[in-house]
Amino acid sequence: MAAVPKQKTSRSRRNSRRANSFRLGIPGLVPCPQCHSPMRSHRVCPECGYYKGKERVEIEN
16 A cells, blocks of 8 residues: 555645745856856856857947
């Protein structure tokens, strides 16, 4: 026979148990190789518009 819970799990207990898996981490910030400002990895730099050594987006100053 399989194990059976003695009491029904309440909504708050169920949700608080699940809440840990939905938590998102802080995005990884790396210095931009062009302008050295912090940027998210694998994305275009919001300050200078460069990605992998090439200008991808024109930034107006």
